[in-house]
Amino acid sequence: ETGVTQTPRHLVMGMTNKKSLKCEQHLGHNAMYWYKQSAKKPLELMFVYNFKEQTENNSVPSRFSPECPNSSHLFLHLHTLQPEDSALYLCASSHTGTRLGYTFGSGTRLTVV
Amino acid sequence: TQLLEQSPQFLSIQEGENLTVYCNSSSVFSSLQWYRQEPGEGPVLLVTVVTGGEVKKLKRLTFQFGDARKDSSLHITAAQPGDTGLYLCGETSGSRLTFGEGTQLTVNP
Numbered sequence: 725e726t727g728v729t730q731t732p733r734h735l736v737m738g739m740t741n742k743k744s745l746k747c748e749q750h751l752g753h754n755a756m757y758w759y760k761q762s763a764k765k766p767l768e769l770m771f772v773y774n775f776k777e778q779t780e781n782n783s784v785p786s787r788f789s790p791e792c793p794n795s796s797h798l799f800l801h802l803h804t805l806q807p808e809d810s811a812l813y814l815c816a817s818s819h820t821g822t823r824l825g826y827t828f829g830s831g832t833r834l835t836v837v
Numbered sequence: 838t839q840l841l842e843q844s845p846q847f848l849s850i851q852e853g854e855n856l857t858v859y860c861n862s863s864s865v866f867s868s869l870q871w872y873r874q875e876p877g878e879g880p881v882l883l884v885t886v887v888t889g890g891e892v893k894k895l896k897r898l899t900f901q902f903g904d905a906r907k908d909s910s911l912h913i914t915a916a917q918p919g920d921t922g923l924y925l926c927g928e929t930s931g932s933r934l935t936f937g938e939g940t941q942l943t944v945n946p
Contacts, residue, residue, distance in 0.1 A: 726879065755932060766841070767880075767925070767936040774932060814879050822929035823887075825870055828879025 727751045730815050730829035737805065738837055745800040745832045747815030753827070755820050756798040758790060761812040761831070773798060774820060805836045841928055841937035849943040853915055858940040860926030861908045867930050869909050871900055874923040874939070883911075885929075916944045 728749045737743050747756065758770040772780035773792040787809075789801040798815055812833050816826040842861045850856055860869065868887040872880035884893050886902035886909060893900045897920075899912040913920055925939045 726881070728879070757934075764938070766938045769933060769935065772932055779932060816879070821932060822870070822934045823868060823885060825882035825885060826880075826934055828881070830878050 726827050726829065728815060728817055728827050728829035730813075730832050732832060733830065734833045734835075736835045736837060737802065739805060739807075741805075742801070742803040744802065745813055745815075745834075747798040747800075747817075747829055749796055749815075749817040749827070749829075751817060751827060753817035753819055754795050755818045756792060756795070757816045757818075757826065758798065758800055759814040759816065759828075761814055762810075767814070771800075802834075805834075807836050810834055810836045841926055841935065843924075843926060843937035843940050845940060846938065847941045847943075849945065850916055852917060852944055852946050854944075855912065855914050856916055856942070857910055857912045858924055858942070859908065859910050860937055862928065863907070865906045866902075866909075866928050868928075869902060869906075870927045870929060870934070871909070871911055872925040872927060872936075874925060875921070880923075880925055913942075916942075918944045918946050920944050 731746045756773045760768045770784045771790045776792045791799040812831045814831045815829045818826045870885045871883045874880040884900045889904045889906045891902040897914045923939045927934045927936045
């Protein structure tokens with residue numbers, strides 16, 4: 725247990741479904757992140773939130789919609805996904821900046837059928 | 838965003854052997870972090886290196902930051918099966934952490 729909790733751990737969804745991924749941290753961090761990890765590709769930064777404000781959207785398609793209601797919770801809303809969106813989605817948190825490192829959750833393994 | 842190259846991509850060794858993995862860039866790193874990711878889990882921070890020429894040790898792991906801050910290495914002495922995992926280097930810039938593809942290490946008993 726790292727202190728960053730992601731649910732669900734596994735998710736299978738059809739291309740017409742709507743689902744949400746949840747991330748929660750109680751480490752006192754004020755920055756939260758979504759990453760996508762696909763086979764044979766580096767971890768891809770998707771979104772960055774600082775003090776619940778989005779500060780970075782790394783050209784992510786609109787079928788991925790993040791939400792950060794407070795500094796401890798982060799959601800990723802999914803709709804009309806494609807099979808190529810199947811991947812491990814990792815949430816991380818940190819103090820502002822990166823020098824102290826990120827704490828990652830265990831991820832949600834998403835399969836789009 | 839600079840491209841991080843990690844090598845080798847895959848490494849399979851026997852327990853007790855030594856190994857070194859590398860992280861390189863064409864640009865200067867502001868600082869560099871090494872993470873290990875085990876199957877079914879997220880990456881876990883091992884170390885942050887900031888100063889050119891810096892060497893840090895974590896038990897059997899030795900991390901080195903190149904003098905020009907464009908490369909880094911991770912050396913593991915007497916590898917154990919518990920060292921198996923994906924070793925990732927990440928370049929830190931502001932609030933962004935950008936990763937290389939990683940080295941998948943397997944240590945066989």
